[in-house]
Amino acid sequence: MLNPELVKFLEEFLTPGRRELFNKVIAQRTNHFTVATEDVYQLHNTSAVIRSCDVFGVQNIHVIEERNRKKIDREIAMGAQKWVSLNRHHSSAECITHLKENGYQIVATIPHGKAVNLADFDISKPSAIFFGTEKDGLSQEVITAADAFLKIPMMGFTDSLNISVSAAIILQHLTQKIKESNIKWELTENEKNALKYDWLSKTFKNLPELIKRFQDNA
Template sequence: MTPERFAKISGVLNLRQPSLTVLMDEVNKPHNFSAVLRTCDAVGVLTAHAVPPKHGGLPTFNATSGSAEKWVAVESHADAVSAVRQLQAGGMQVLATHLSQRSVDYRELDYTRPTCVLLGAEKWGVSDEAAGVADANIIIPMFGMVQSLNVSVAAATILFEAQRQRLAAGMYQTPQLSEAELQRLRFEWAYPELAPLYVARGEAYPALGEDGELPS
């Protein structure tokens, strides 16, 4: 671990936004799944959520992710409706990308609030049931012949609007994670091979030096 590498890790963690996330409902194409995670990393999402496709588990990460899967944790859920309700119970507003009578332009919403963007599978989109329990349905205005964007492009469009609003509100200027969470994540990101050993032994992570060095 070099001082430069540890400084990069610390700087990125200081910008993480635990109150911003996505829920991918049965997104089954690895390149799209990976591309969404790459955007999540770019805007500071700490943890993403996903409902695995009915046939098979979560898509395998591919080169499209740019190794984002190392930096964005993915929490799996059994189904979209229960996942939405769980996120809402945790204080998140859930915005479903879905065309309905109550849909609004995605730019009209307040993304400085704790927010989850619900994204549907490429072929079927968000289900009516999941969209129905979401706090709002959002759309990206389209002026061409096609009716929707690729799911990863839609995710990027919406998440960078969230980033824009949060930047304007100063939410990237101070860490959104507690000091305890920052210390834990610094160790796990800096020493991914050692962290599981401490967890298996039930031991606390050692305190790292200013440059990320392990105690002697």
Template sequence: MGWRQTTSALSKEEQAALLDELLQSGLLLEEDRLLYSMLMPDRVKRMQEVLDLRTNHITILTEGVDDPHNQSAVLRSADAFGVQTLHVVEGRAKFKPNSIIAKSADRWVDVVEHPSIEDAIDRLKADGYQVLATALSEKAVPLENLDVSKPTVLLFGNEHHGVSERALAKADGNYLIPMQGYVQSLNISVAAAISLYDVTTRARHVVTDGYGLKVEEKQRILKNWMVKSLPKRSLGVYKQKGLTAFARETGKTE
């Protein structure tokens, strides 16, 4: 069985144009051309298309979300709405998403773990983010009124206790999702999906510069995605022995 198992839908001219575009734009480094050659061009083109819609202008911070189903659903929503990074402060349970629920979103979204909620908020604020927590309070702003022109972190708390008092004290503000029923709360996975849809949709129209990822970020992520997309056999060789052995054992050269 060959390393490529299907035929590319792209013509040779389209494949050459794609490679040239990736190299010229800086998304693909010369040193990674061999890695690129191990994948279907169609696959890499799809990665490029997704990266063009990715953002870190909006990001998520979860505090003590213990249920793997909820962890997975939040990851899936992040991927669906183009949010590249999920920040996590673990609670009683380790952050271990359910791959079936996540639908492989854990492969495409960067997860950054923090030792404490204070550390997470301090670091994100130092990076220029405003931190907005989900909480029912007199000062809570309706979701649709949030200022999304600024880099924004949406903070979600534990399934049962919500965002902690420590987190609320350090957050820049809090918001709520207006509801018309008797129940005034939503499961975290639902709240995250609704919130992300609203803020990413509005931010794409409001932020004219800086909504998308920088070239350096895209470059790092593209390489990471390409490695994760390698067949198991070639991935093992690549990780254990490096690119030279990878080329020798797969018979691939530039």
């Protein structure tokens, strides 16, 4: 188990401004909602979704690369992949199983049919929001496994949105709504410490040296 005293020790090497920013951002992070993208063809769309997760405080994103295995576009993500936890899966089945084992309901985003409007979505359950490919949407495998269906109401002739736009709209709404509720959406203290350690490890190039210094002084 991660020693919280080690995290406190490492924090002392941050500038006061950086330390304040870390604490401010981590206080707004949540694992109550997570996102999954399924075989998205356009790499910049997945990267943009990662960026939206960071902006709206969703810590974990799950990327299913069953057919399309590509590296995340660092330029589009604008460094967000450094602060968001990226979980890669080689199949939709693997991802679904993992999320259900961790207590998430599977929520399929579809533009019509039996989906509930975004404003009416029940935020009380931990939810994994699935987004499909630009061309075909979500696979039948995800739709069959889904516990709930979600859609963004649309008033025009067009009945679909780009995946990155859809994700931004949904995440902004859900995270705002949950923070106005009485639901315990924040990270636990253990989760905060683990996440802060991850961020610190990506900040210090001399991390092994700092850890040794902590151990020598313990």
